[in-house]
Amino acid sequence: MARLLTQLIPGTLMVMMLAGSSSADEGMWLFDHPPREQLKKNYNFDVTDAWMTHLMHSAVRFNSGGSGSFVSADGLVMTNHHVGAGALQKLSSAKRDLITTGFYARTREEELKCIDMELNVLVDISDVTAKVNAAVKPGMPAAEAQLARRAVMNTIEQESLKATGLRSDVVTLYQGGQYHLYRYKKYTDVRLVFAPEKEIAFFGGDPDNFEFPRYDLDITFFRAYENGAPAKIEHYLHWSAAGAADGDLVFVAGNPGHTDRLNTMAHLEFLRDRVLPDQLTRLRRREVLLRTYSEQSLENARRAQAELFGIENGRKANIGRLAGLQAPAIMAAKQKEESSRRALMGNITPDPWEAVATAIKINEKIYTDLGLLEYGGAFNSHLFSIARTLVRLGEESAKPNAERLREYRESNLDSLELQLFSAAPIYKDLETVKLSDSLGMLIEQKGADDPLVQKILAGQSPTERAAKLILDTTLADVALRKKLADGGKAAILASNDPMIQLARLVDEPARELRKIQEQQVDEPMHQAYARIAQAQFKALGTSAYPDATFTLRLAYGAVRGYEQQGQKIPPFTTIGGAFEHAAAHNNVPPFRLPSRWMESKSKLDLSVPMNFVSTADIIGGNSGSPVVNRAGELVGIIFDGNIQSLVLDFVYTSDMARAVSVHSSAIIEALRKVYDAGALADELQGHPGK
């Protein structure tokens, strides 16, 4: 997390959460079911509908995997630097490295239009559970049930889009206990306003990632446009005059990506024994690959930096998650929880815990091949992804909407095409290095004598094959991609682009694996978890929150320090602390402050709070979430969790787990005194303490 980007995890692992009895400050609450009682009881805070609505409409989801918020009437959006890094990377070139130098548009004209960015603002939520359940008849075989559910969801979304013009997603909550339709207003004309240098945004680098105390200015500002002009925003967050203070009740509105809190033990063991070790092996492999590529030249380093950051972040997060599952104390607690739950619910026939375990056994069997072929592990190349999408788009768009793979449903095509036709730069040398390595991995994992592997390699070594594919494909040309997409299935079949032909070659076996996954693993697991959920609803009522699903949630907690190995960690750091931290590390990267900061030191009020921690319940995907006070004013922005927070994937604890935020005052101080960005600070403070 410091770097709470969501890590999207294969569908199979999506499970629901039903915290029987939430600890204080626990929970990633639905916006239509806020924890009113807990807030009243623990903090004497009355949640009003108006307060919730304002916060919901002010919150922004970055479709690429993060959170943010509107912070001015003129469409200004604040998020983390590491959420915006992908956009900065796409706007950069050998001659302009915005991640390194930072950026500030002093006028609207200087704002840079982002490539393929999509922001989502949640407009309303409606319960469509009855409609979905009506389509899936009791007693249906799992395969049929899966098709029926997919069909009704695709249809509901398409009808909603037609009726409202809004992005419409059916979200599976409580893993099938409920289905909600989320409608979003979309912004795709988004422009870059301000970003600091990476050296201060990610000060301390990988060593300090997921650590506290911290001293990062992990922020970036964008502006949403409509019809060529800054969007006029009714609901945006007003800037707090003082920011967060020790002991304050604070709220976080963001999009936590995924949690596993109600996983059965068998499911947690699968994560521990297979999923996380496998993901870590692949992450480390890619980390080493991109590091060695990056070391070859400064330009290589620039090309790979955003991707490398994501990999390193994922590696550190997953090491923390795996360490949690390898800790006997945590597994014993989870076992106790499962035993109590089973005891409470009595016998359920057929036993859903058994059903989950059975589904996992099937999952285990196809796990490697599915990762290689369907999730693209063997084809670590952006150009391959484009080819795969074109091939499937041709095939799926020829089918009725209800029968399509979820990502090709009619209502999703705009978002899909925004990515597919992106003009983001593609570096063929980097593509070759990545594809070559992953083809090598394919041989290692499936065997050199496998007939499909031999067809994929076409008698060449991985290096030769990758070099030739990347050299010969024409898919780097956006116009050609569009032409192929417009030509539909016939154009794909007629194409002699070698990457298209490779994507076609692996499509059938990949689809076959996906079908097994969806029908023999995911569907039985959904049904089993739904039965556990229903039993728990009966036993305990519905006052609970579902596991995270990269949809908008409310978390809350107190600004509070903690004790670590007998040492008190205060909740705040200061701007002065950043300078001390750099000096303690000889100002050597990643502990070097940008020269702009060194030169501005005498102007800065070193006592201004820089970062702070709170007990709010967050996880990857919450990156960039606004932190607000009782008055709904912005007091900070989430950018990380400490190392102890990584187990929040499985279990909430407020002993030492903390969410880490940039303090609102540090943002103003830096904008005014380091970046000479008074106009931006004025825009933020337009309604001080309103």
Add this chain to the structure above:
Amino acid sequence: MARLLTQLIPGTLMVMMLAGSSSADEGMWLFDHPPREQLKKNYNFDVTDAWMTHLMHSAVRFNSGGSGSFVSADGLVMTNHHVGAGALQKLSSAKRDLITTGFYARTREEELKCIDMELNVLVDISDVTAKVNAAVKPGMPAAEAQLARRAVMNTIEQESLKATGLRSDVVTLYQGGQYHLYRYKKYTDVRLVFAPEKEIAFFGGDPDNFEFPRYDLDITFFRAYENGAPAKIEHYLHWSAAGAADGDLVFVAGNPGHTDRLNTMAHLEFLRDRVLPDQLTRLRRREVLLRTYSEQSLENARRAQAELFGIENGRKANIGRLAGLQAPAIMAAKQKEESSRRALMGNITPDPWEAVATAIKINEKIYTDLGLLEYGGAFNSHLFSIARTLVRLGEESAKPNAERLREYRESNLDSLELQLFSAAPIYKDLETVKLSDSLGMLIEQKGADDPLVQKILAGQSPTERAAKLILDTTLADVALRKKLADGGKAAILASNDPMIQLARLVDEPARELRKIQEQQVDEPMHQAYARIAQAQFKALGTSAYPDATFTLRLAYGAVRGYEQQGQKIPPFTTIGGAFEHAAAHNNVPPFRLPSRWMESKSKLDLSVPMNFVSTADIIGGNSGSPVVNRAGELVGIIFDGNIQSLVLDFVYTSDMARAVSVHSSAIIEALRKVYDAGALADELQGHPGK
């Protein structure tokens, strides 16, 4: 290689080499069987016995895994910086980082005594094949045969040591076709004389490793002492006045560690499918671990640097090896070679190729556990290695010499104790990080519910267990180690040191796995390969060289450039090229030249050759090997092979594969003009052109 340190590979993979018809310049020849005919025919060079003897006695083996040579009458030894790096690391501290700063002793008094260094100089070779074969009776079951062979080898060595006082090793050549007794003079009082900065020794870092053109001054000088005074050396290499020139015939005398050229296809496939992927996964894991540790502070980076270099070097080498085995062209050539060999030999009963395949199937079954428990993969800690050695030393030394595990044989105890009682610094924080990670890997690979794993973890998480073990063990204290060793088995049994107890806990299962490996895998494979060798001797005669075994070999070839992707790569680079290479990379590490070089630029003759390539047949372990001309004069020092040379593990080729050396003239130029080390240069040039 660039960084041709030997990678010692589990015993199972030791196989023999019998090149039926050597290509020109092919071969790692035994010193008692030099390739007289080839040298006469191809280069019109007559090998004399005196020439061979002089070179043999001038060559030095670094027992830690590299090569070197005597270069003065006063015991001066030249090797690579990366061979000496372990010694530099052990002599360094938070206040003195010899790897970074380099070192020069202007007087004998300033020379620094190395910790636990052992140099070996080959004194004579004798054939003991008949004696070994007499002990192993035909028809003996494999288990018995293995014990009998081990017994006779242990005994021969001990008798030789007693008789001569020389280090005595029975070396298995042609994988059992022959057994030779190698006797070495040992030097253990070795002192550091000169090392350049790592920035020039490893200029270009990992990106340039195994690449050419290169510009590295990869050298270090030690001095061997006897009785407190510089050793008086009869045979040492005289310095060539001009050094190597284009087209020259050159010779390399060094200790190639391991090759796999006569592996059966089944054996090569095992390397491709299991051994190399597994080693790479572990190397990448450790690379990421040490990189993240190193980034935390400059002192951390210093502590981990020598080990991290070894890991990165091994990773790059193994990627090259694996790429070779994944290239259809190479595997097809090897398959053709095997088919021809089988056709040539006719039917052999029982079929030795089958026997190798059968042994490999058993190997596969125990491969993971053996790596974790016996080879220490689960216990990545120096303190654990010490505990393991103490536990086994107690047990083995109570047995008759003939019955001991090979490394505890009487004749090896001095060398073993030099390491065991080493005063080299041990960093507890680094130990904890490494052990914690490897205990986590143990859980991943053997499963959290495995009874032995549970005993090893003792109810704690890997992090907790590792921290407690490293905190509580007393084995960092050399005096305590000696006391435990002196107390023998009884002292070990009575010890309550937790690391000793852990080593005892895993000893029995580890020994059990090793027994299976030695008796059911290695022994049948030795016998099978020996039968192939015998058949080939019959069919083709004995004019061949065995696979590498980290013993002294002679290679030869021409100084010659090559063509790569249509581009001519000249055989030489120059000192001036180093400055250009740095500038082309903005002088950013690892392409930054030391300030001493930048300041000396005007004094240097930029046209002096820096590095050069030749067609000599080398592999890991050859690092530091002297390169000599027809006159036996030193013209360079091997430090690397190019990327194309990595397949030399499996097959020799001189198309593009090249050995990379530092040119002798660059050494003198740098010593005199950059390092103000005229006295050292004078000592080297004491007999110019003699």
